[in-house]
Amino acid sequence: MQKVGLLLGGCVRLWKSVRMASSGVARRDPLANKVALVTASTDGIGLAIARRLAQDGAHVVVSSRKQQNVDRAVAALQGEGLSVTGIVCHVGKAEHRERLVATAVKLHGGIDILVSNAAVNPFFGNLMDVTEEVWDKRRISGDCGLHSSLHPISKHKTSPADKKDRQARGMCGHRVFPVL
Numbered sequence: 001m002q003k004v005g006l007l008l009g010g011c012v013r014l015w016k017s018v019r020m021a022s023s024g025v026a027r028r029d030p031l032a033n034k035v036a037l038v039t040a041s042t043d044g045i046g047l048a049i050a051r052r053l054a055q056d057g058a059h060v061v062v063s064s065r066k067q068q069n070v071d072r073a074v075a076a077l078q079g080e081g082l083s084v085t086g087i088v089c090h091v092g093k094a095e096h097r098e099r100l101v102a103t104a105v106k107l108h109g110g111i112d113i114l115v116s117n118a119a120v121n122p123f124f125g126n127l128m129d130v131t132e133e134v135w136d137k138r139r140i141s142g143d144c145g146l147h148s149s150l151h152p153i154s155k156h157k158t159s160p161a162d163k164k165d166r167q168a169r170g171m172c173g174h175r176v177f178p179v180l
């Protein structure tokens with residue numbers, strides 16, 4: 001009976017170590033010193049993405065169309081000890097997208113990770129009835145529009161030391177980085 005107890009105890013310890021390794025507990029801040037910008041990130045999947053990026057060490061900029069949602073999400077995530085800031089951004093408006101990117105650059109020096117979680121859908125009904133103008137609005141306001149808002153980052157004047165630091169961090173001012 002005692003052997004069975006020892007065997008079960010060993011299995012439990014082994015299972016805990018496997019579970020911890022698979023959940024990433026063993027790694028420490030794999031995104032330290034990275035900056036993540038997440039659109040539509042004050043609720044649901046967007047908030048979960050922002051939380052996980054911050055838990056992995058990134059400085060996260062969250063956004064939403066409503067200030068109260070931004071305030072609520074920032075307070076909740078900062079209450080968890082995470083590095084998070086937020087700003088109002090309606091991705092369907094070019095000036096909002098530009099302000100979102102400019103804020104991330106001003107606060108953190110650039111953007112390493114972009115998660116375009118927001119969606120723009122100005123049409124409800126049968127997809128066969130969608131006009132070219134609607135498809136253009138979806139394309140321009142969505143990922144393509146957000147990507148175009150990143151182009152001004154590359155135009156910021158930087159010193160050679162700053163450029164070298166950004167290269168060492170793997171930062172590229174005008175490229176959308178893949179989501180981890």
